[in-house]
Amino acid sequence: MSQQLDLLFYSLSDQTRRDILRRLTLKELTVSQIAKPYKISLAAVSKHLKVLEKAKLIGRRRDGKNHIIHAEPKTLIKIDSWIEFYKQYWNESFDQLNTYLTTVGDTKNET
């Protein structure tokens, strides 16, 4: 249950993995294509992909010797709904200001 969220957040806590995910969202790519821009080894990229895959942020199909990797951005919905709860709080100060204005009166001519 929350193990899935652990995995999700953990996957996204690495800049390289976030970058991979972003690129995959725009276009599916093979493992080699994914690896090209980074200075780390192909094996390291393979490991990053496994992390993302475990979190279900990406999926893969096979085409001959190539593994074609695609993003599963809808998995991020889970984070979005997790954050949902906090949204009512993060503009608290703004809301308090509103409440204040309403109480005091937000028009200037009330006499």
Place this chain on the structure above:
Amino acid sequence: MSQQLDLLFYSLSDQTRRDILRRLTLKELTVSQIAKPYKISLAAVSKHLKVLEKAKLIGRRRDGKNHIIHAEPKTLIKIDSWIEFYKQYWNESFDQLNTYLTTVGDTKNET
């Protein structure tokens, strides 16, 4: 820059830290009050708090010997805006269905 996102996501990749954050959002608490429900040591909780503090998900003020900890839920806005980019993609299939219906005609009597 993205170091801040690393910290944020990393902080949230732990169930205990997420739970602490949730409780703090509802009500500010001292370190001991935070620690009470968990079976881990106070020192361990203190470390979790440091992680959350570094990510700016919580803040603290001092009241005598007590450290009073509060949530900073607005920090989560950063994750929310990060996710924003992906939202246009995660309902892709749904959008494709819409496009299809519009193309074919979504009313049944067009002859």
Place this chain on the structure above:
DNA sequence: AGAATAGTTTACCAATTGGTTAAATGAGTC
């Protein structure tokens, strides 16, 4: 000053991480 309370910091431990290189698998090609 001395004792109690609330937290933090230090030193340690086992497990995990991100990285490496080298060996192993899998799938097309000669």
Place this chain on the structure above:
DNA sequence: GACTCATTTAACCAATTGGTAAACTATTCT
């Protein structure tokens, strides 16, 4: 079958993690 090409897996390493217990710091109380 032998040879590449694409990728994964294995063995290793240094650094970091979440946890502990014990020592330390800061504040209040007597």
